[in-house]
Amino acid sequence: MTVALSGGEIAARLEERFPGSVVESGQDSLLVKSESLRAAAGFLKTAPGLEFDYLTAITGVDYYDYFEVVYQLTSIRHNHSLVVKARCYGRGNPALPSVVSLWQGADFQEREIYDLMGIRFEGHPNLKRIVLWDGFTGYPLRKDYLQW
Amino acid sequence: MSLFDPGLNPSAYYPGTLPPEWPGGYWIHWGVFVVIILAFVLLMAMGFIWLERREVGRFQARLGPNRVGPFGVLQPVADAIKVLTKEDIIPAKGDKLVYWLAPVVAFVPALMVFAVVPFQDGALLADLNIGILYVVAISSVSVVGVFMAGWSSNNKYSLLGAMRAVSQVVSYEIPLGLSILGVVVLTGSLSLNSIVEAQHIPFILLQPLGFLIYLAAAAAEINRTPFDLLEADSEIVAGFHTEYSGMKFALFYLVEYCEVLAVSVIVTTLFLAGWKGPLLPPLLWFLIKVFGVFAVIVWVRATVPRLRVDQVMAFAWKCLLPLALINLLITGIQVLVWPEILPWAAVFLNLAIMVVLILLWSKFFKLGGGRVEV
Amino acid sequence: MVIKTEPFVVNIGPAHPSTHGVFRMRATLDGEVILDIEPVFGYLHRGIEKLAEERTYTQIIPLTDRLDYLASMSNNLAYVLAVEKLAGIAAPERAEYLRVIMAELQRIASHLIGVGAFLNDCGAFMTPILYMIREREKILDLFEMVSGQRLTYNYMRIGGVSHDIPEEFLPALDKFIKGMPGFIDEYDQLLQENEILLARSKGVGILSGEQAINISASGPVLRASGIKWDIRKVDPYSIYDRFEFEMPTGSAGDCYDRYRVRVEEMRQSVRILKQAVEKLPPGEVRSEVSHLVRPPAGEAYGHIESPRGELGFYLVSDNSIAPYRFHVRAPSLLNLTALREMVVGWKVADVLAIFGSIDICMGEVDR
Numbered sequence: 071m072t073v074a075l076s077g078g079e080i081a082a083r084l085e086e087r088f089p090g091s092v093v094e095s096g097q098d099s100l101l102v103k104s105e106s107l108r109a110a111a112g113f114l115k116t117a118p119g120l121e122f123d124y125l126t127a128i129t130g131v132d133y134y135d136y137f138e139v140v141y142q143l144t145s146i147r148h149n150h151s152l153v154v155k156a157r158c159y160g161r162g163n164p165a166l167p168s169v170v171s172l173w174q175g176a177d178f179q180e181r182e183i184y185d186l187m188g189i190r191f192e193g194h195p196n197l198k199r200i201v202l203w204d205g206f207t208g209y210p211l212r213k214d215y216l217q218w
Numbered sequence: 219m220s221l222f223d224p225g226l227n228p229s230a231y232y233p234g235t236l237p238p239e240w241p242g243g244y245w246i247h248w249g250v251f252v253v254i255i256l257a258f259v260l261l262m263a264m265g266f267i268w269l270e271r272r273e274v275g276r277f278q279a280r281l282g283p284n285r286v287g288p289f290g291v292l293q294p295v296a297d298a299i300k301v302l303t304k305e306d307i308i309p310a311k312g313d314k315l316v317y318w319l320a321p322v323v324a325f326v327p328a329l330m331v332f333a334v335v336p337f338q339d340g341a342l343l344a345d346l347n348i349g350i351l352y353v354v355a356i357s358s359v360s361v362v363g364v365f366m367a368g369w370s371s372n373n374k375y376s377l378l379g380a381m382r383a384v385s386q387v388v389s390y391e392i393p394l395g396l397s398i399l400g401v402v403v404l405t406g407s408l409s410l411n412s413i414v415e416a417q418h419i420p421f422i423l424l425q426p427l428g429f430l431i432y433l434a435a436a437a438a439e440i441n442r443t444p445f446d447l448l449e450a451d452s453e454i455v456a457g458f459h460t461e462y463s464g465m466k467f468a469l470f471y472l473v474e475y476c477e478v479l480a481v482s483v484i485v486t487t488l489f490l491a492g493w494k495g496p497l498l499p500p501l502l503w504f505l506i507k508v509f510g511v512f513a514v515i516v517w518v519r520a521t522v523p524r525l526r527v528d529q530v531m532a533f534a535w536k537c538l539l540p541l542a543l544i545n546l547l548i549t550g551i552q553v554l555v556w557p558e559i560l561p562w563a564a565v566f567l568n569l570a571i572m573v574v575l576i577l578l579w580s581k582f583f584k585l586g587g588g589r590v591e592v
Numbered sequence: 593m594v595i596k597t598e599p600f601v602v603n604i605g606p607a608h609p610s611t612h613g614v615f616r617m618r619a620t621l622d623g624e625v626i627l628d629i630e631p632v633f634g635y636l637h638r639g640i641e642k643l644a645e646e647r648t649y650t651q652i653i654p655l656t657d658r659l660d661y662l663a664s665m666s667n668n669l670a671y672v673l674a675v676e677k678l679a680g681i682a683a684p685e686r687a688e689y690l691r692v693i694m695a696e697l698q699r700i701a702s703h704l705i706g707v708g709a710f711l712n713d714c715g716a717f718m719t720p721i722l723y724m725i726r727e728r729e730k731i732l733d734l735f736e737m738v739s740g741q742r743l744t745y746n747y748m749r750i751g752g753v754s755h756d757i758p759e760e761f762l763p764a765l766d767k768f769i770k771g772m773p774g775f776i777d778e779y780d781q782l783l784q785e786n787e788i789l790l791a792r793s794k795g796v797g798i799l800s801g802e803q804a805i806n807i808s809a810s811g812p813v814l815r816a817s818g819i820k821w822d823i824r825k826v827d828p829y830s831i832y833d834r835f836e837f838e839m840p841t842g843s844a845g846d847c848y849d850r851y852r853v854r855v856e857e858m859r860q861s862v863r864i865l866k867q868a869v870e871k872l873p874p875g876e877v878r879s880e881v882s883h884l885v886r887p888p889a890g891e892a893y894g895h896i897e898s899p900r901g902e903l904g905f906y907l908v909s910d911n912s913i914a915p916y917r918f919h920v921r922a923p924s925l926l927n928l929t930a931l932r933e934m935v936v937g938w939k940v941a942d943v944l945a946i947f948g949s950i951d952i953c954m955g956e957v958d959r
Binding site for chain 3: 071072123124125126127129131132140142146149153173174175176177178179182186199200201202203210211
């Protein structure tokens with residue numbers, strides 16, 4: 071069975087490595103600050119005992135005050151999984167660092183979150199719209215998107 | 219008569235003409251045969267279209283067309299009517315004269331091949347004493363038509379298809395010629411009539427390797443699977459004739475079937491002893507053999523996948539060419555030194571040599587290049 | 593003297609006999625060699641994720657059918673498992689066995705099309721795909737008996753399946769299970785050692801194991817590269833831990849290995865079907881769940897092994913009758929990330945063979 075690691079223990083290890091990066095941690099997920107996302111992700115990918123080498127999915131969710139991006143990480147070697155979240159506040163120009171340099175599977179998924187929700191990922195090599203056409207205005211998956 | 223005696227052949231002494239008693243002499247003979255050949259080619263092309271669709275259908279666990287006429291025999295007629303009533307499109311930026319000429323240039327050589335094929339003993343349009351050389355030379359002019367079609371369509375896919383066509387056809391000319399040379403060496407003459415006359419044992423038994431090489435090379439010349447990357451529907455849509463419709467497309471379609479008819483007829487003449495056979499009239503034997511060869515070609519089409527262009531080239535240069543040269547060498551040695559009293563032993567020896575060579579080559583031969591570093 | 597050449601850009605697709613669905617590739621070619629390829633898609637985007645926010649949990653089930661339309665049962669299954677995880681509902685035993693039977697039949701059907709389409713792209717003139725379709729018709733007949741549909745079944749429900757199987761289903765299924773291994777063997781015999789297929793697919797489009805993990809590939813693509821990762825084995829969902837089956841893996845990660853992995857998976861699916869049919873218990877097929885189910889607030893990620901890879905649904909609920917966020921983790925989209933590395937340096941004919949061997953379905957790439 072894939073063991074879903076609890077956010078609490080991982081938060082402790084992350085705090086000792088990058089103090090101040092964890093905002094809160096619960097039973098099923100771990101919330102990190104958006105500036106330390108890339109460092110934390112790199113640590114999670116390479117730390118012995120953790121080694122989350124497989125990025126299962128990235129999702130963006132629109133809670134009205136903030137956008138939350140959820141990373142589902144899995145380790146094929148140790149067969150455990152973890153959920154990491156990062157938030158960006160403000161609806162004008164939300165931005166997060168990109169993890170494409172760590173897991174290339176994030177490529178199309180980050181483009182899709184940019185396309186449908188408008189969150190920019192800094193460091194992405196090719197941040198263009200992917201499922202909608204290039205001249206489209208607006209971000210349809212946001213909660214305040216009105217079609218007409 | 220021994221195995222390697224070309225036999226008596228009166229038209230070898232009167233090349234290209236008839237015995238002089240006929241009034242009007244040569245021109246009536248020419249006129250009659252032109253009509254016969256045109257009728258033969260068009261009817262047989264239609265018959266081939268029908269046979270191919272039914273046969274491929276049976277291979278694919280379904281019936282072929284069976285609505286139009288009994289057993290779908292009138293299906294080619296329906297196809298012809300459909301194609302003729304379509305709108306004739308010319309690409310706006312294409313080269314119009316070349317576009318118009320391309321099907322003609324592709325079709326005429328395919329038709330001209332039938333001038334030297336013997337339907338019966340002495341019954342051909344022109345008994346050229348360079349028969350088979352004429353055939354090889356003329357059939358390679360078709361590719362100019364194909365290239366003209368690809369170029370003038372102003373379409374990148376067509377151009378890709380045309381380039382592939384030229385490289386493929388040119389590469390396969392050489393094994394084609396060499397495998398025919400084996401037969402010519404056995405006969406001692408290039409004339410097709412003499413070749414048929416000389417086959418007391420059909421040459422397929424005496425030249426099994428030559429037969430296989432010829433079949434492979436001819437299939438590549440006429441762009442049939444497994445070498446049909448020219449019109450690979452799954453890759454470049456329809457290759458060089460993507461932009462053609464209406465009557466011009468009908469001509470290309472006809473060109474393909476005329477060429478396969480030409481190849482079947484040449485194979486029958488060279489390797490299967492043409493019109494010779496025990497009980498039935500010679501023309502019927504001829505037709506049976508032609509249909510048989512075509513059935514085998516369609517069988518191969520329905521079964522095997524397609525090769526990639528560099529694999530096709532590698533196959534021609536690294537596999538067929540050396541085998542054809544070895545075949546020629548062995549045939550030459552046999553003609554010089556083989557005693558005349560044991561023709562059937564030659565058959566078994568040649569079959570054994572063929573099996574050994576093919577096994578050897580398939581072990582050591584690697585098909586095509588791999589990934590190119592960019 | 594060096595001849596000046598320039599690379600030219602060709603569009604392969606969107607309307608093309610061989611791209612499985614509407615998919616466009618802008619390829620930069622130098623002669624026949626591919627220098628660069630850029631996939632462009634989005635032609636089938638229907639906004640399913642946004643539509644799902646306006647529909648109740650049960651109304652989303654037909655929407656999920658249309659994601660990967662060649663494997664609808666798997667989509668349904670993944671979605672209802674995610675909702676059941678979120679809401680804490682359990683399905684009765686008979687329903688679990690029926691779900692496994694439908695999922696494995698669907699795997700066979702989808703792999704038949706995947707393998708057939710791959711061979712069609714290699715140029716085998718429709719003969720293999722027609723044989724595959726003939727067998728797939730038998731599976732579609734079975735599905736029609738059960739759900740009345742041939743393509744988008746809408747069969748699973750939250751808490752079970754929608755109806756019980758009719759009486760003629762089990763005898764027909766037995767007949768199918770008896771005939772299928774013979775068919776796979778016959779087909780294999782024709783193609784396994786075929787020179788031309790080997791020349792076209794062995795060593796072509798290699799994806800190494802580390803690359804596959806890095807790009808989040810899943811399913812046969814990942815297993816053909818040598819990584820033993822099958823959700824049915826490493827994180828068993830439903831009742832898969834009660835069945836015995838192997839996990840076929842390849843070694844080289846080329847097109848030929850992907851093809852062989854799919855063929856072997858079909859054999860393993862038949863094995864699972866035999867075991868499931870033997871142990872099928874009587875009972876109810878649906879537990880009592882209201883049509884307007886309100887899961888408690890929270891989130892859940894439920895995933896299964898669909899024929900194309902790991903299909904996952906991420907659901908966020910705010911205790912109302914419709915989900916707050918519905919996201920699909922589409923395996924085909926992630927498997928496509930590798931297309932560029934696999935294809936660069938090969939020739940035009942190989943692009944389609946490699947693309948066919950990844951076996952995508954545009955419905956879930958674009959959603």
